[in-house]
Every structure is written in C-alpha cells, then in structure tokens.
Amino acid sequence: MTSKIKINFLGTSAQIPTVKRNHSAILLNYNEENILFDCGEGTQRQFRKAKLNPCKITKILITHWHSDHILGIPGLLSTLALSGYNKTLHIYVPKGTKEFMRDLLRIFNFQKKYNILVEETNGGKFFETSDFYIESERMHHGIPTNAYSFVIKDKLRLDKNKIKKSKLPFGPLLGKLKEGEDITYEGKKYKSKDFVYGEKGKKISIVLDTLINERIVPFVKSSDILICESSFSSENDEDAKEHLHLTAKQCGEIAKKSKSNKLILTHISQRYENNLKGLLKDAKDVFKNVVIAEDLSEFVI
Numbered sequence: 001m002t003s004k005i006k007i008n009f010l011g012t013s014a015q016i017p018t019v020k021r022n023h024s025a026i027l028l029n030y031n032e033e034n035i036l037f038d039c040g041e042g043t044q045r046q047f048r049k050a051k052l053n054p055c056k057i058t059k060i061l062i063t064h065w066h067s068d069h070i071l072g073i074p075g076l077l078s079t080l081a082l083s084g085y086n087k088t089l090h091i092y093v094p095k096g097t098k099e100f101m102r103d104l105l106r107i108f109n110f111q112k113k114y115n116i117l118v119e120e121t122n123g124g125k126f127f128e129t130s131d132f133y134i135e136s137e138r139m140h141h142g143i144p145t146n147a148y149s150f151v152i153k154d155k156l157r158l159d160k161n162k163i164k165k166s167k168l169p170f171g172p173l174l175g176k177l178k179e180g181e182d183i184t185y186e187g188k189k190y191k192s193k194d195f196v197y198g199e200k201g202k203k204i205s206i207v208l209d210t211l212i213n214e215r216i217v218p219f220v221k222s223s224d225i226l227i228c229e230s231s232f233s234s235e236n237d238e239d240a241k242e243h244l245h246l247t248a249k250q251c252g253e254i255a256k257k258s259k260s261n262k263l264i265l266t267h268i269s270q271r272y273e274n275n276l277k278g279l280l281k282d283a284k285d286v287f288k289n290v291v292i293a294e295d296l297s298e299f300v301i
C-alpha cells in the first residue's frame with residue numbers, strides 16, 4: 001500500500017502575520033521526504049510548536065521571493081547548522097532567482113557546515129524517482145513565481161494472495177507478470193491481468209501568490225488536495241486583481257474546473273480574521289469540499 005502523505009501548515013497568514021497566523025510555510029512528509037514549501041519569518045519556531053524536527057527537511061521549494069515567504073530562510077539554515085544537519089539540502093527557486101540565495105547566505109555570513117544545492121525551476125518535472133515526482137508551473141505575480149505539485153505515480157501491484165495460491169516461485173517470472181507480460185511455468189500459462197491490480201497515485205498541488213491565469217487548472221488537474229492562496233474574497237476582487245492575488249471564489253472555481261477532490265485555503269489576510277465564515281462561503285458557493293487552514297493544522301491522505 002502507498003504510504004501516507006502528511007501536510008502540516010506551519011504558517012497560514014498573508015503579508016502581515018497575526019496572533020493566530022504565522023507567515024507562509026507548509027511541510028509535506030512522504031516516507032523519508034520532508035519538503036518545505038516556503039519559509040516565512042518564524043518558520044523554525046513553528047517547527048518547535050508542531051513538534052516536528054527541522055533536521056529532517058530534505059528539500060525547500062520557494063514559490064517566490066516576497067518577504068512573507070522567505071524571511072525565515074536564514075534563521076532556519078543557521079539552526080540546521082547548529083543542530084548537526086548532515087544531508088545535502090536541496091533548495092528549488094523560480095527561474096532567475098538563484099543568485100538571491102547566494103546573496104542571502106553572504107549577508108548573513110553563513111557558516112557552511114553542510115551542503116546546499118540551489119536549482120532554478122521554470123515549469124515541468126524537476127525531481128523524479130520511480131515512486132513520485134515534483135513539478136512546477138510559472139504563475140503570474142509580478143516577480144518570478146512558481147506553483148508546485150507533488151505526485152505519487154500510479155502503480156501496478158501483484159495480488160499476493162493469488163500469487164500464493166498459484167505456487168509461482170519468487171523471482172524474475174513474477175517481475176514479468178507485474179510488468180504486464182503473460183508467462184508459462186511448468187507447462188501452465190499465467191495471464192498478467194489475473195494477478196495484477198492498479199493502485200492509484202496521489203497528487204498534492206500548492207498554488208500560492210498569483211493572479212488567476214490559464215495555466216493553473218491544467219497544472220493542478222485531479223489533485224487529491226489542492227492548496228490555494230486566498231488573500232481576498234470576491235467582494236474585493238478588484239483588489240485581488242490589482243495586487244495579483246486570488247480570491248476564495250476563484251480558488252473554488254479552480255478546484256471545480258480541475259476536478260480536484262479537496263480544497264484548502266491558506267495565505268489568509270488579517271482583514272478576514274473576524275469573518276472567516278464569509279471567506280469560506282465565497283469558495284463553498286462554487287466548490288463544496290473546502291476548509292481554511294489554521295496554523296499547525298495537519299492533513300493526512
């Protein structure tokens with residue numbers, strides 16, 4: 001069976017943090033992978049509150065270089081150095097922004113105690129194993145900005161009970177069956193389709209700051225969980241357009257059009273803190289399965 005994906009919202013505020021909401025950061029855990037999407041100011045302390053170990057981070061994916069998404073990087077990297085982090089930390093950033101990372105490390109006189117590899121990504125798959133891949137898509141937010149998807153691939157699995165009953169020996173023959181090939185063993189034919197079943201993968205998409213654009217729906221298509229920034233409600237749609245952000249209603253429309261399963265709204269502005277129900281309704285009018293993320297809330301699929 002496919003392992004679970006855990007998503008921890010470490011920070012869910014828009015530009016200005018509030019008592020209840022820290023700046024943007026989302027941690028995705030899958031087996032040994034711990035991927036941090038953005039690292040707003042104070043993210044390392046949010047790890048403590050969530051009782052999560054930042055030394056387990058394997059990758060940091062930056063959506064864009066607005067301060068509410070990146071000011072936590074120097075502090076987090078310093079803490080990792082003091083905590084004996086001993087892996088190579090992979091940091092992915094939008095195209096044309098690799099040098100920002102280098103400047104940041106220089107400004108803070110960062111003591112290089114572990115390897116940091118910074119790579120730019122500008123759309124398409126940029127990391128892939130036999131089990132999953134991560135891809136990016138360019139967004140529209142005034143500066144280079146990416147959305148990201150984490151995708152566990154569909155797989156073919158052998159039905160262990162049927163294999164046991166068949167008395168087929170473990171080894172290359174079973175490998176062939178799994179690959180879809182029919183086999184012969186001791187004069188008897190075995191059809192692949194009788195022993196193999198498909199296991200559906202999973203997809204998590206994260207669309208933070210952006211103006212609505214035509215690339216979003218195809219990119220997040222059929223997401224099991226779609227996480228969207230929801231800086232404005234549709235009552236303020238002119239503000240959303242002017243500041244290159246999404247409204248909750250647009251998030252609902254994206255979820256509906258992309259046939260996603262569940263929508264989680266984040267990047268919540270302080271102006272809606274006393275009217276979260278109104279913000280939620282704005283999305284719910286279009287798409288039913290939607291919640292607003294709170295700091296330290298966890299979702300598992």
Ligand SMILES: [Zn+2]
Pocket residue numbers: 014015066068069209267
């Ligand atoms: Zn932001």
Ligand SMILES: [Zn+2]
Pocket residue numbers: 064066141209
């Ligand atoms: Zn922004």
